[in-house]
Amino acid sequence: MPELEVRNLSKRYGSTVAVNDLSFAVEGGRVTGFLGPNGAGKTTTMRALLGLLRPSSGEALVEGRPPAAMERPLHTIGAALEATAFHPGRSGRNHLRGLAAAARIPTSRVDEVLEMVELTGAAHRRVKGYSLGMRQRLALAAALLGDPHILILDEPANGLDPQGMRWLRDLLKAQAAGGRTVLVSSHVLSEVAQTADELILIRKGELVAQTTLAEFTAGGRAAMRVRAADPETLNAALGERGGKVGHDEDGALLIEGLSGEEIGVLALEQGIALYELAAQRSSLEARFLEVMGEDGGEEAAP
Amino acid sequence: MNLLHSEWIKLFTTRTTWVMIGIGLLCEALFAGLFVGLASISDIVGSDGEGFEGVLTGLGLLMTLMLVLGVLVITTEFRHGTTGSTFLVTPKRWPVLVAKLGACLLVGVLAGLLFVAVNGGLAISIFSGRGGELPSTGRIAEIYAGVVVSFALLAAFGLGIGAIVRNQVGAIIAAIAVFFVVSSLPELLPGTIGEYFPAQAVGSLHGRVEGDGTLTQVGAGFILAGWSLLLVAVGTALTVKRDLSE
Numbered sequence: 246m247p248e249l250e251v252r253n254l255s256k257r258y259g260s261t262v263a264v265n266d267l268s269f270a271v272e273g274g275r276v277t278g279f280l281g282p283n284g285a286g287k288t289t290t291m292r293a294l295l296g297l298l299r300p301s302s303g304e305a306l307v308e309g310r311p312p313a314a315m316e317r318p319l320h321t322i323g324a325a326l327e328a329t330a331f332h333p334g335r336s337g338r339n340h341l342r343g344l345a346a347a348a349r350i351p352t353s354r355v356d357e358v359l360e361m362v363e364l365t366g367a368a369h370r371r372v373k374g375y376s377l378g379m380r381q382r383l384a385l386a387a388a389l390l391g392d393p394h395i396l397i398l399d400e401p402a403n404g405l406d407p408q409g410m411r412w413l414r415d416l417l418k419a420q421a422a423g424g425r426t427v428l429v430s431s432h433v434l435s436e437v438a439q440t441a442d443e444l445i446l447i448r449k450g451e452l453v454a455q456t457t458l459a460e461f462t463a464g465g466r467a468a469m470r471v472r473a474a475d476p477e478t479l480n481a482a483l484g485e486r487g488g489k490v491g492h493d494e495d496g497a498l499l500i501e502g503l504s505g506e507e508i509g510v511l512a513l514e515q516g517i518a519l520y521e522l523a524a525q526r527s528s529l530e531a532r533f534l535e536v537m538g539e540d541g542g543e544e545a546a547p
Numbered sequence: 548m549n550l551l552h553s554e555w556i557k558l559f560t561t562r563t564t565w566v567m568i569g570i571g572l573l574c575e576a577l578f579a580g581l582f583v584g585l586a587s588i589s590d591i592v593g594s595d596g597e598g599f600e601g602v603l604t605g606l607g608l609l610m611t612l613m614l615v616l617g618v619l620v621i622t623t624e625f626r627h628g629t630t631g632s633t634f635l636v637t638p639k640r641w642p643v644l645v646a647k648l649g650a651c652l653l654v655g656v657l658a659g660l661l662f663v664a665v666n667g668g669l670a671i672s673i674f675s676g677r678g679g680e681l682p683s684t685g686r687i688a689e690i691y692a693g694v695v696v697s698f699a700l701l702a703a704f705g706l707g708i709g710a711i712v713r714n715q716v717g718a719i720i721a722a723i724a725v726f727f728v729v730s731s732l733p734e735l736l737p738g739t740i741g742e743y744f745p746a747q748a749v750g751s752l753h754g755r756v757e758g759d760g761t762l763t764q765v766g767a768g769f770i771l772a773g774w775s776l777l778l779v780a781v782g783t784a785l786t787v788k789r790d791l792s793e
Binding site: 299326343 | 549550552563632633634635636638788791
């Protein structure tokens with residue numbers, strides 16, 4: 246049984262469709278990146294998994310059951326939804342104390358998680374004075390409070406500096422290595438590329454792909470990059486052989502549909518000197534745009 | 548109990564609660580000193596000749612503050628988005644509202660007792676020191692008990708409105724409007740119908756008997772409790788049903 250699952254999940258707000266017939270499953274022991282442009286429905290899906298909103302149709306399941314049926318919710322699932330969801334006048338430690346009391350978690354655990362997210366020094370300060378990065382850490386601390394075996398994190402990298410990003414990656418990897426399930430959303434692929442074992446891509450509320458990182462990049466457009474003495478002639482000849490010719494940013498030819506051997510032989514036949522002949526894969530980011538569409542599928546959030 | 552503890556922590560880890568109760572008591576002390584100390588005894592005693600209403604000066608402000616405090620117990624969570632984490636701990640949601648009701652009642656009793664301490668210590672001693680005639684001790688105790696109960700129920704009343712309206716400013720305005728304006732309109736109607744609405748019920752709780760009132764103090768307490776619980780019940784039902792997407 247998957248740790249997290251959505252089945253034909255749809256959520257409509259009036260005439261706006263936030264999530265449309267979305268299905269996927271998330272397994273334990275790995276980090277799953279949940280990717281999509283802003284407004285793709287990531288937050289809505291996560292909130293449905295946490296039982297914070299009611300699906301219009303379909304269902305969201307935690308360990309095979311609706312989220313409201315969890316017996317010890319904070320020990321099952323930890324969530325960091327948005328870094329702004331704190332009372333500005335309350336200290337970080339007191340925010341956690343309130344949650345801990347409700348879940349019968351001892352205050353000693355509060356100090357433990359504050360230590361984990363490196364907020365001990367600021368624990369008694371009011372959240373009002375926290376930076377965005379510190380709020381992200383506090384949200385993470387709240388997620389870790391019950392030592393849950395599932396973590397749902399919505400854009401946890403927002404507002405983190407490079408050291409913070411690295412710290413977050415290590416934390417998530419350690420959590421997954423300990424057998425926990427980690428679902429982490431982002432609208433920037435590079436943020437999760439170094440952490441995620443598996444990717445779920447959504448666009449306009451619909452599933453685009455569920456794949457591993459390796460499969461995802463391998464599936465990209467492969468082209469041969471060619472620089473030659475007489476590019477026009479070569480270009481025409483390549484076209485005749487069925488190659489699809491494009492141009493790289495610096496003016497070099499990008500040829501799809503022909504192998505390196507075919508291009509080399511053709512150049513020899515035409516008597517054109519080749520300066521460069523190299524296989525090129527689309528970058529992660531280019532691949533992301535390829536899958537999401539050039540506009541990135543951007544649209545207003547409901 | 549754990550949820551009530553959690554709500555208690557939330558209440559007293561922001562300055563708002565302290566500041567509101569503090570200001571209320573400070574003003575109460577000030578009113579008591581100024582009005583009871585300086586007004587003529589006949590003004591304090593008023594037309595009913597019993598004198599106690601005048602001694603309870605400053606009550607209206609604390610009543611309003613209790614109403615607002617009750618509103619804040621839930622609307623601050625909506626305003627700052629902490630409902631997400633709160634309801635994640637308690638996905639069934641309704642127990643949170645029950646705990647909030649408990650916290651409102653407790654904080655109301657606390658504020659009520661503090662009011663009694665300040666009013667009893669200051670206003671009564673000034674009043675009797677100036678030769679004013681007090682009702683019997685038993686009567687005073689009854690009235691003070693009514694004040695404590697009314698504070699608790701007013702906080703609950705605010706909580707109910709806050710859970711229904713959710714928007715902080717909107718809910719504060721709604722609570723004050725519903726309590727002080729809408730619910731006092733029936734007083735204008737002929738007969739005793741007004742007694743069954745919150746504003747006049749609080750009056751009866753405070754030992755004020757108007758016109759041809761028929762309700763006992765205890766009866767008025769039940770009436771107000773009924774209104775408060777009804778609002779909290781409606782608010783709870785809505786909270787359980789609603790999406791939390793802000």
